[in-house]
Amino acid sequence: MQPQSAFCGIGLRQPHYQEFRASRPALGFVEVHSENFFNPHDAAAQVLAAVRTDYPVSLHGVGLALGSACGLDDVHMEQLAALVERIDPVRVSDHACFARAPWSQRGIVHANDLLPIAFTRGALDILCSNVQRVQERLRRPILVENLSSYLEFTERDYTEPQFFAELGRRSGCGLLLDVNNLMVNALNAAEPDPLQAVGDWIDELAQLAHPGLVGEIHLAGFSEQHGLIIDDHSSPVSSPVWQAYVHALDQFGAVPTLIEWDDRLPALPVLLGEAARAEALCNPALRHSQRRDDQEHGGREQAIVRRRAAV
């Protein structure tokens, strides 16, 4: 059975494999973390191959470290290329981060996380070069995701939207626009009006970007830990992020959208419900009424936004 035509998908995680395959819900695509499927011989690879017969698959990586000044790990890139060859994904993406750097006598190490890059000419040169290498090897354009960052560098030559617009122009890659990351950054920066700040970010990108730059949108939940807002993908999409998503759809049109949920995974129907809500918002008429509802019924996260804005 093929899924019904749809824009939205969910991240497919191991606890849901069996139920997902049995129920075959109507979704536009499923997304998986590329690194979890590098090994063609393990059981997960067989599951993905079976899922691929029913759904377009988007491969989302967390380990390429595209912004690393010391370059890419060729072994990692070859494993990704082999996976792309096997799965023929609808999209391939990773992050605008670095993680690899020389460390002591150990040589190049990998931080297992998405460390922030500076929005400078030098960082853009590095990112463009690495993205181009990946695209040449995969023989397809990739999407690069904006980060939620908990530290930022003082020096900058570009605003973040300028940086991504320029990256797309120079390398030919697209942007995986993570709306939740924009909200996390606005909250951690103690923006007076975080939702407005996210809206301004989106508007600036829309002004600068070539049509079609935004190839996918991510939506997720965040939490507050030790005074920081953390992009932990462990809760429903927050009310302000839904509002920002509506604004992004107004600017960029309907874009394939993923519900990301990695930690404290809910029952599959909860994820599917979030995807259905995103799907409905891709319809402009439904978007209008949803916008009104969101403004009237802000949830827990809306309270966090207001409280942090007040601080």
Next chain:
Amino acid sequence: MNALFSPQELMAQADGGALTTLADEARRQRELVEAVFSPQASGIACAGVRQSGARWQAGLAAYRGNGLAHARNALRVQFPTVLAMLGEEAFDALCARYWRACPPRRGDLAWVGEELPEFVETLQALDDWPWLGDCARLDWAVWQIAGAAPACLGMDDLQRLAADDPQHLSLKLAHGVRRVPSAWPIVTLYLAHHTVNPDWDAVEQVIRQRQTETAWVWRQQADTSSGPPLLAIDAATDRWILALSQGLNLEAALDAAGASFDFTAWLEQAVRQGWLDAAVALHSP
């Protein structure tokens, strides 16, 4: 690794120009990575970061927490026996020390545990558990072969085995097998920690007797009802497997194994469990 820029280029201190800009990026990235893996709670100074004081420490803690959590989750899967032996709290503390002392070299977490067995043996706090390093080696072997290519022994291999001269034939072991030698009873320990209600008195006795065990591990077939994919092998079987690993012909391998080795029983199990990839003709008779 195909570096964008050579270390000389990155470290060049030319005035102005792109090279200095790239060297600046490399420096700021190196400093942040050093701060992430620094043993100091507050991290070492990292120039050029906007945040300072408590906000800097919170941001750094977020990155450390994420990286360590990813590694710890992977290590828990990769070292179930070590986790069972130490308990969750001690195992998590071990993970934290390991992650800082041996930062990962690859972005694929499937490899994050590759140096844990050696690291365990460097920790004085674990001196009372001298078998722990070998137990970790066994866990790592089980983890690695779980993702190995399945064995591909075919009917033509079996026909060759039945018909060809043993002097001109060798057996190629499958990718999904490992031999793990130890001066400790690592198979007994492994099975005890993967069994409901094990006989701990018997385990203690085996340890006190300093019984040595060489583990033979193989990729689990689809049918998992036959128990964990490992067993302790006797000295004759160990010599046989070493001979096969060295590519000796069948006759020489059997000579190495000695008279007590039961080839027929071993072959029957090897075919059933997927230990062999091929019977290889060494040259035309």
